[in-house]
Amino acid sequence: MPMKIGSDEFKNRVDKGINDSFMRSAVASAQDGIGQRRQAAADELGNWEEWRSHGEEIRQHVLAHLDYYLEQLSENVAKRGGHVFFAQTKEEATEYIREIVQKKQAKKIVKSKSMVTEEIHLNAVLENEGCKVVETDLGEYILQVDDHEPPSHIIAPALHKNKEQVQEVFTKKLGYTKSSKPEELAWHARKMLREEYLSADIGMTGCNFAVAETGSICLVTNEGNADLVTALPKTLITVMGMERIVPTFEEMEVLVSLLTRSAVGQKLTSYITVFTGPRAVMEVDGPEDFHLVILDNGRSNILGGEFQSILQCIRCAACVNACPVYRHVGGHSYGSIYSGPIGAVLSPLLGGYDDYKELPYASTLCGACTEVCPVKIPLHQLLHKHREVMVEKEGKAPITEKLAMKAFGFGAASPALYKIGSKIAPTAMNPFTVGDKISSGPGPLKAWTEIREFPAPNKERFRDWFKNRAKEEHV
């Protein structure tokens, strides 16, 4: 599927999400469960802020020298007998891959979970070629068997489905006869997928991190599916977003440590695979032929601009798991394979404001995303910046709104400032408040209240309310 999912209007998607009570409770318990594990893993490690700063400095350095590291990577992959194709557009990428598929006369392709191949709509292209494409990540497999439903979460793609729904899908499509126990469902998938790995012509993966110094690719999973995808088929194609690169193994390990803790609260996931080129002489497993496709697809336009820091992202989804808006509307509401705060920042950049103009507004700017980001992307500030850009680009906003936004931008610029600001606001605003509205505000609010009323700051801050409410939900 392409990055864009569905053709529903934003409002309708959100309505669907809000009315899906299973999905909402699944998302809530996922957020709480993963959130707590993430926090525990960060606390146990200690020095978490220093780790985040290290993650940030590595990612910033790489982005500032991206051409250098990509050149080094490509040289080293080629030295080991691999092929490297630089694709500026998704069409260039899919066309190159399609040609390999044709040349190999491939009929079956096994894939391990990859957001970037979703972004370039790769499966549809391959299926058009008459190939059977098999997703091997359990969550992705479930969605694929269920008529290619789109993922709703970056790391738990089938989060919105309950086990009875999975049982129903397996029964209908795979001749499954057992119960809705996750163990039995997973075992059935294992048996089905073993056959697929062993008979596939091509393996396909995304890339968590590419290592420039050695030309290696690092893949992070818990299921071990990426290992079989990279070990069994004769041809392997890896697609990477061009920014997913580190200088050496030493930076790789830091980012892997941040990724696994932030994504699932694990010190390391069960399988971290670092492969370099095709199999060596006399080796009998691993690919004979290796292709690395490095994708731009709009990323370079983000470089050098005010949104550059979004390219620091290592796709851990900690921001998704911390986001109160995602909690209530679910992943499909974003209309993009990239959901949550990262999706709300990235989707308009890669897919344009026309399709994603609502996303930067689907945010409370509470800053919870920024606080958990392991590489310190100022996510809520970038959301705010999107609003600024849209208002200025459209040219429709009254100067008063711009001023009000600038003022808010200052107050929301750091979680700490925001906390202080929103804590003192009710008191500070008292003299100007009539009932629950402010009709003639001071300073920057004055411009706003000249044309409309501004809701008075709540006595209970949203963040406190949200925290307390989450506690109450689980008593």
Next chain:
Amino acid sequence: MMESAIQNRDRFLDQIANRLGRERMIAHLERPKWKYRPQEEVLKNATQDELVDVLKEQCKKIHTSICITELKHLPAALNDVVSAYGGDPIITWKDERFSRWGLDSLLKVEWASYEWNPAKEEENIKLAEKANIGITICEITLAESGTVVLFTDKNKGRTVSFLPAAYIALIPKSSLVPRITQAAVKMREIYHTTGQVPSCINFITGPSNSADIELKLVVGVHGPVKAHYIVINDL
């Protein structure tokens, strides 16, 4: 289309340099001296014995059983685990250490055991798929995360640790390091000394698992369902 190993590079990298507002970088770039190094603080100054304790504790969290043995008791220890996992067929790497560690009578006589053999090509994978247990030796062991690090070569197939239903890792105590940081340093050392890295390095932390259905943990998805570590105390 596949004549050249690297395609479309210049146009692509020129665009990046252009966006970054400078010329393409040509001169060699030294690895930066990072401002932060928190990774070096973890389990700093821990002794090998302390690292074994950390590993044992971590194994509880990763659904992996562990035992510690002297080399002379290794055959008995391995025999216990293999029996508990339902016995042969077994597949191992081709590695002279198995023999040196006194395991010949088990691997070559007692059990239906196959030793990886590059000359037999595809046959290796078929046998790995049929094996009940895969046994390999760990090059580096990460105490913090409970991870064994395996280096592939022609005698050490990747699938030995993935395809069988159960997996056993033999761990010389001296291979224990605090965390993945030290493994990364060692991997770079290997690269700088030999100019090569193994075609595949696997970091394995317990059996395969998934929480993709209702976030309920299922142990044993694509890879092994069970995993056991044997730490050899005097190696």
